[in-house]
Amino acid sequence: MANALTEDLKYDYLSVDEPPVRDERIGGCTAYFGCCSGLKDDFRKGCAQALNRKFSQSGGCQLMLAMGIINTISNIVTIIHSPLGCCSNLAGMAGVRNISRASRGLKTENQTFIHTNLDELDVVNGGIEKLRRAILYADKEYQPEVIAIMNGCVPGVIGDDVDGLVRELQPKVSARLVPVHCEGFKSRFVSSGYDAANHGILKYLIREPKDTDESGTETEYESKERISKTVNIFNVGSNSHKDELELSRLIKKLGLIPRVVPLHASVYDLDRLGEAALNVSICATHDDYLLGHLKERYGTEYVLDVLPIGINCTNRWLRKIAGHFHLEKEVEELIEEETKELIKAIEPFVKVLKGKRAFVGGGETRILTTADFYRSIGMEIVGIKSHNLDRFVQYLLDEIDNPHLPVEVAAGQPAEELNLLKRLKPDIYIGHIGANGWVTKLGIPNIPLFGTTINYMGYSGAYELPRRAARALKNTNFSKNISENTELPLSDEWMKTDPKKNIVRGALF
């Protein structure tokens, strides 16, 4: 059951330089507008996966998501092999990496990144020589443990042989060289970026650990004992350290040893990914590639199921883990104890939120689990928007009992979403970064779907979700003022159009 979501998927791609993009490996739907039951049918038949849109707005790029993983590794220099625009958002994130590191008690490190700054001449002559100089500079100046090379669209189109250069330079430098193939144009699923980064980590970064533990004092028996109880929790860029603490706390209560990887991990930790009895995903969309591969490589079983958000999903997540260790009795005790306390604590918020109409938009697993929680405390879910839709959430979709629930599948595309929101007029919107600002301009109070300092996971997260929503409704002046005094660029014609008409079949992807 644990592997139902990944049944018939293969994870033996290490022999190739580039992993297959999600379009080939997983497939899925990137454009839909309709009701929940329609989407379920169309997805099952494979029709939803063939849809595209006419009027389109900017979405995401897999390079950014790959960078979101790679950039967290300790003692790393990243080289963006591209013109200056790719990852230029790093310019304004000078402190963000260190805020994350400091919150985890890690040593702060200057964020070092290099652009190969490909120009018109490089487009003609190739950018390999510049990349070579950049790698040698990074190795000499900073002696990092890892140098990651993020491949942008330009080298992808002109055909720079980055892997060839890495093979040539690896014996000459002290850092481990990790090429990451994440050219934006290659996939319409930004989640391909997760696979690209994980592929780089699996193929080039991790090596056989020399000792089993840092001090070298652990006996073989102790080491086996430790590993037999160790649970790797695979974190994601959208979870906070508080989330990690909460999930670790619950794992510990079951008598197991939690270890949070791969984000913010050191090379030492990554080399020891195999030293665990169980690998546990908190978001299937993020890391099936990683967990599936680790199963093939080290034989480690994995749980790839639900995001531990809200009471039902946290319970379910814990039961899956406990099941592996035959801790069924212990987990039921834990769940009973935790939920009893929590349900009492959220009572005042539930009172405020009961009957309130909510809309949730963002990544597929996050929105479906978040919506499920708000529904479970008596809110009315009036619509959902998912960035994409694939096999990993099909069962969550099946569990929605309102066949008429309006559903949009779109990465970004605020025009479609605002059109829908204007019709639905929810009391509160819970959404992905990039969407909330537009929703404020529409006059709808909102809270973010996730945040790097917000705890939404586990039971403490299930306290925060209603607490934040209730707070947002205590004073809605900001969105009211903004909507009265700013203008959205969408024309009346668009706002009167049914966004369903924007979805087309058969267009080129």
Next chain:
Amino acid sequence: MSDFIERSKFSCALGGAITTITAISKAIPIVHASGGCAAALSNTYNLSSGYRGTGYCGGNMIPTSNITQSHIVFGGEEKLAGQIESTIRYIKGDLYIVVTGCQTELIGDDAVGVALKYRENNVIGVSTPGFKGNTLRGYDEVLCTLIKEVVEKTDEKEEKKINLIGIVPGHDVFFKGNIEHLTDLLKRIGIRANTFFGDGESIEKIKTYGRAKLTVVLSETAGQLAAKAFENVHKIPYITTDLPIGPKATEKFLKLIGEALGIENKIIDRVVKDEKKYFYSYLERIVDAASDLDFQRYAVIVADSYYAYPLTEFVSEELGWIPYFVAVNDIEDDKLQEEYKNKFDRLTSYTKPEILFENKSGIIEKKLDLIFKEQTGSKYHDRPEPMFIIGSVVERVLAKKYGAGFLSVAFPVSNRVVLNKGYAGFRGALTLTEDLLSELVSAR
């Protein structure tokens, strides 16, 4: 040939184009590229430019052709045409500007040609692939196209009207405030300035920019191509000068433009006298603290050429700080470097700064480390302390390392929220003084 860059303070030409277009009232970018480029590049400026935000039609609202693998094979012109047609129906705008990314330029799509077919619908096209250059190049490409395609040709010139360019929106985090300060000042000496991005500007007004008598460029690296376009297409001559910060620089600025337009000196003198009086009536407030607490600092400036000299000049000539070390991040050409370096000879401080042209943050840090290290080991050392670093948020770690005061002014600025604040002119210089000195008292 260009080299790799460490901790770049620029995005690409497409990024420059997007930040420029979204700063023009009701101008809509249509990005012919892969799906992520537009939102990602726009986001660079939304966050790193003092939280400037997406504005009217930035961020993920930007219409994009969303080029993927199959278009790389079969071409994306058809997709672009469809995208233009839907955008002009669904997005309210006064001008739609098609701009291009690397992918579509590499495969040879003629995006500008496709845009031309929709010219009557207020659509124009500009080629702006990332590999064409940095932010400033994208700014110039967009302005050049506006000047050629949108600004109407006329032989009638207005004697006291100028085009003021070189202030790159978003890349100059304080562009709005700076434009406001300068246009207000110019107005007081009878000159109207066209600015593309200032409050009250519009596409309709941009059409009339051909009536200007003179173009004033406030940067050696941005706006030069646009100034030449004004000269070639509209017969408007141009002069290049620095962003004026503080009484002395601003007086020079007003005199330079006044002279070029034949404004009587006494009009300028009266405005300068009033503004100087105003400036010092406020600066006087901090005289006691500055003297009692010894606010004089060794100034280290790390910025692009647009800000590097003006900031150095201000702290040296107005505040009387020691201009010690200047790193300029954006000039690569040897001759331009030499010319830029010569500006610093004008400083009246006895100490002249060491000038380094460098776009690798690690090399700048090494250089500063060396300055500090030379002094260690001896009992007495004449280090450049107390130091104040004025740069971008990137230099914050250096300030921490050397125990220096710190203010981020040049792009990127992600540690401050900037709304209508500006540092240009007399009043902007007061604001800059407030911000600099607030740093020195913030722990009290």
